[in-house]
Amino acid sequence: MKPSCNGIDTATLQATVDAVRSRPSLARFRFRVRNRWVSGSRSQGWITEFFGAGQEHLHRRGDMVLHADQPAVLVGGDEAPAPIEHLLNALAACLTSSLVQAAAREGISLTAVESAVECDVDLLASMGLPRGATPKIRVMMRVKGEAAAAELEALVDGSRNASPVYDIITNGVPVTIAINTG
């Protein structure tokens, strides 16, 4: 096996998979984000640390910040991507990273992965009106690499099962909200 494939250290990847296979609890992660309202529809998110592979970790770049806003037509300032746009990018990034890691595990060199994601969503409920149609998401993925088309298609298919964001968005997950007004 090559020491690196698709920019991923394949020896470390294989060691990680082996470690998790022998001790599955290492695959339990807890990701955390803090978010603060700025003004109007704007908010700022901070990402600092997470738990995984049996211990706490700090992200090596320190606090990473994400900005969100609503577009002007939704009475926002349009200073940053809308929350749904963040969600769509999370999906594309997760599918892409899952695909690239799966390819690296199989020793398939990729040369390009591009995706276009779109979401049809009815915002009636956002305006306090009765709920509209269920949202729908479409992903168009273009994948090039040193493998037959059928092999690349199988990789994309596999990346659905490997992507936690795809899992969350397609199957839905329980979300509890605790409120503190103190």
Next chain:
Amino acid sequence: MKPSCNGIDTATLQATVDAVRSRPSLARFRFRVRNRWVSGSRSQGWITEFFGAGQEHLHRRGDMVLHADQPAVLVGGDEAPAPIEHLLNALAACLTSSLVQAAAREGISLTAVESAVECDVDLLASMGLPRGATPKIRVMMRVKGEAAAAELEALVDGSRNASPVYDIITNGVPVTIAINTG
């Protein structure tokens, strides 16, 4: 009604709600994100335009860019937030913006909205191993404003129904993936 509440132009907000009430198709939006693999687990997302309120719109800041990566313990470069962290921030930002807009519609001034979101997720499937437990998301929201605690709590409750990202994550939505290997 005050001309502005929580940094939101309440006259425009009311006019928007009235317009949508009389013509519900104005609430149909299509959000779009393009994403490109960089190397390893890194990808870059672009957000440029969207459809809504009956027409196409360009975001006024031009292309907005979002970076994602995986942490080192997941064999990434840890150069940017992980896809799941992007998803969690999308949720916090959407709940916050829904809450602030609902408060503005009711003329309730808010002074602070902060949230901490965490997601327990088992990444066995990401490593090509049999799927682990269903992910769980918890949101802790701290809300302060010029209203009784019960009123603020009702606003947070309402923001669940108003938030399209909360809707997508809790109920799940169909995601189709089209593949192009050409």
